[in-house]
Amino acid sequence: xxxxxxxxxxxxxxxxxxxxxxxxxxxxxxxxxxxxxxxxxxxxxxxxxxxxxxxxxxxxxxxxxxxxxxxxxxxxxxxxxxxxxxxxxxxxxxxxxxxxxxxxxxxxxxxxxxxxxxxxxxxxxxxxxxxxxxxxxxxxxxxxxxxxxxxxxxxxxxxxxxxxxxxxxxxxxxxxxxxxxxxxxxxxxxxxxxxxxxxxxxxxxxxxxxxxxxxxxxxxxxxxxxxxxxxxxxxxxxxxxxxxxxxxxxxxxxxxxxxxxxxxxxxxxxxxxxxxxxxxxxxxxxxxxxxxxxxxxxxxxxxxxxxxxxxxxxxxxxxxxxxxxxxxxxxxxxxxxxxxxxxxxxxxxxxxxxxxxxxxxxxxxxxxxxxxxxxxxxxxxxxxxxxxxxxxxxxxxxxxxxxxxxxxxxxxxxxxxxxxxxxxxxxxxxxxxxxxxxxxxxxxxxxxxxxxxxxxxxxxxxxxxxxxxxxxxxxxxxxxxxxxxxxxxxxxxxxxxxxxxxxxxxxxxxxxxxxxxxxxxxxxxxxxxxxxxxxxxxxxxxxxxxxxxxxxxxxxxxxxxxxxxxxxxxxxxxxxxxxxxxxxxxxxxxxxxxxxxxxxxxx
Numbered sequence: 001x002x003x004x005x006x007x008x009x010x011x012x013x014x015x016x017x018x019x020x021x022x023x024x025x026x027x028x029x030x031x032x033x034x035x036x037x038x039x040x041x042x043x044x045x046x047x048x049x050x051x052x053x054x055x056x057x058x059x060x061x062x063x064x065x066x067x068x069x070x071x072x073x074x075x076x077x078x079x080x081x082x083x084x085x086x087x088x089x090x091x092x093x094x095x096x097x098x099x100x101x102x103x104x105x106x107x108x109x110x111x112x113x114x115x116x117x118x119x120x121x122x123x124x125x126x127x128x129x130x131x132x133x134x135x136x137x138x139x140x141x142x143x144x145x146x147x148x149x150x151x152x153x154x155x156x157x158x159x160x161x162x163x164x165x166x167x168x169x170x171x172x173x174x175x176x177x178x179x180x181x182x183x184x185x186x187x188x189x190x191x192x193x194x195x196x197x198x199x200x201x202x203x204x205x206x207x208x209x210x211x212x213x214x215x216x217x218x219x220x221x222x223x224x225x226x227x228x229x230x231x232x233x234x235x236x237x238x239x240x241x242x243x244x245x246x247x248x249x250x251x252x253x254x255x256x257x258x259x260x261x262x263x264x265x266x267x268x269x270x271x272x273x274x275x276x277x278x279x280x281x282x283x284x285x286x287x288x289x290x291x292x293x294x295x296x297x298x299x300x301x302x303x304x305x306x307x308x309x310x311x312x313x314x315x316x317x318x319x320x321x322x323x324x325x326x327x328x329x330x331x332x333x334x335x336x337x338x339x340x341x342x343x344x345x346x347x348x349x350x351x352x353x354x355x356x357x358x359x360x361x362x363x364x365x366x367x368x369x370x371x372x373x374x375x376x377x378x379x380x381x382x383x384x385x386x387x388x389x390x391x392x393x394x395x396x397x398x399x400x401x402x403x404x405x406x407x408x409x410x411x412x413x414x415x416x417x418x419x420x421x422x423x424x425x426x427x428x429x430x431x432x433x434x435x436x437x438x439x440x441x442x443x444x445x446x447x448x449x450x451x452x453x454x455x456x457x458x459x460x461x462x463x464x465x466x467x468x469x470x471x472x473x474x475x476x477x478x479x480x481x482x483x484x485x486x487x488x489x490x491x492x493x494x495x496x497x498x499x500x501x502x503x504x505x506x507x508x509x510x511x512x513x514x515x516x517x518x519x520x521x522x523x524x525x526x527x528x529x530x531x532x533x534x535x536x537x538x539x540x541x542x543x544x545x546x547x548x549x550x551x552x553x554x555x556x557x558x559x560x561x562x563x564x565x566x567x568x569x570x571x572x573x574x575x576x577x578x579x580x581x582x583x584x585x586x587x588x589x590x591x592x593x594x595x596x597x598x599x600x601x602x603x
Contacts, residue, residue: 007155225378
């Protein structure tokens with residue numbers, strides 16, 4: 001078997017199919033205008049020894065390939081393309097209208113496997129691809145021969161980006177392949193929640209159906225939820241009497257105004273609850289140092305699956321068959337973990353965790369907004385109950401978010417805290433895990449830098465670049481982490497960092513321009529010492545945020561070479577800003593403050 005990355009481009013007078021083999025780098029292109037192209041393409045994509053991989057290819061590229069292979073002319077293919085892209089008609093509707101059949105023998109679409117709802121160019125920026133490039137010509141413009149050659153180069157660049165994405169999703173695809181073989185259904189192009197749904201559909205022999213959208217749902221708390229403070233208990237009682245309205249179109253639960261404005265106060269903190277997870281509101285701009293005390297993060301293991309199991313939560317239209325199968329998968333995962341079978345454990349974890357997302361999806365056969373409400377509300381009040389019990393033991397809660405809390409406790413009180421958590425585990429049925437921190441620097445509940453004995457944990461805007469996050473001068477957050485953990489100066493970290501650590505990339509609606517030059521809908525830049533114009537929105541000339549002093553770098557030939565005009569002082573100043581934002585300004589070295597205030601650069 002060979003794997004081929006492919007992409008399709010459609011213009012009024014030409015259609016292009018480009019592909020490249022992952023194993024050999026062999027390239028194969030077809031132009032619709034070439035004699036016999038439909039027959040040759042049909043033979044190529046129907047080869048049973050080839051697997052084709054695309055991005056958003058189920059919705060678009062595969063449809064164009066089908067029309068091409070069935071002999072549609074250039075004008076008709078362009079009309080089909082516009083129907084999908086311009087009019088927004090779904091691919092299955094287009095296939096039905098034009099009576100198209102599938103010609104790709106074996107096909108994987110990465111768009112659902114990838115972790116974020118962004119386009120291929122954004123993933124290119126997150127992966128530091130050498131070139132970020134928008135479509136070079138208006139898709140309604142007829143192309144000359146020279147322009148068609150440039151289009152093929154553009155298409156090849158997209159293929160290289162898709163190939164890199166395919167490589168980085170290797171482990172996710174391996175898990176999907178394992179589940180596909182186990183259940184006899186092709187899940188390689190599915191998201192986690194889509195896979196979970198298909199697994200239950202297969203196991204329980206469920207038929208596709210439209211689950212009715214209820215007008216209201218309510219919350220019935222589990223018996224163990226007894227809050228320590230009267231005010232919190234009163235809030236729980238009020239919520240259990242509420243009717244939560246469900247949007248008749250989206251199927252989502254509407255947040256009541258009373259909850260949207262509600263703050264819950266405990267002995268050491270304040271919290272906001274709602275349809276989602278618990279969020280502390282008292283933990284902004286502060287750095288905590290363990291010193292003579294202990295700082296722990298206490299996380300609930302398998303939080304949402306445990307709530308579903310402990311509450312015997314089954315969609316009413318499925319019944320107990322669901323919870324029985326859910327429990328079987330849960331037990332099999334624990335067995336796999338105990339035997340060190342990571343692949344099986346991770347595979348089953350997808351089925352467990354992915355289910356929750358489908359509870360709120362009106363188009364899913366697992367749709368059950370009452371269960372979604374039960375899971376999120378139980379999760380929030382479970383953490384609140386534990387918080388109040390720990391505060392009775394003299395604990396200060398520093399932060400709380402969704403499935404865990406961070407506490408500070410005196411050394412001598414550690415055993416009583418652990419005993420309190422153990423008793424709560426017996427009462428609630430949850431299992432909690434501990435992570436020790438030496439320092440915790442918090443901007444807010446979602447954005448912080450935590451220093452552990454064996455490493456650094458950064459969340460939110462301070463987290464390392466990944467497929468889930470655009471780069472925003474990541475060297476700065478990294479430098480602050482090194483400074484907090486080891487005392488390394490900002491200047492030393494910055495001087496030793498590679499060029500990719502200085503990059504910022506941003507999605508720009510309608511595209512960005514600099515100095516009159518169009519850049520693209522995803523713009524990439526570094527901070528420069530040269531006098532440069534800000535990057536502007538092409539549609540209204542408004543400034544793209546934080547692009548003062550930016551130098552666009554849509555093409556980078558060598559990431560090991562830093563440009564001569566790199567403004568290292570800007571990055572040092574940004575490090576100091578981050579230190580202020582997380583409440584760590586009192587740790588700043590006098591030299592660093594001087595450099596920031598007077599603009600003196602490091603030698």
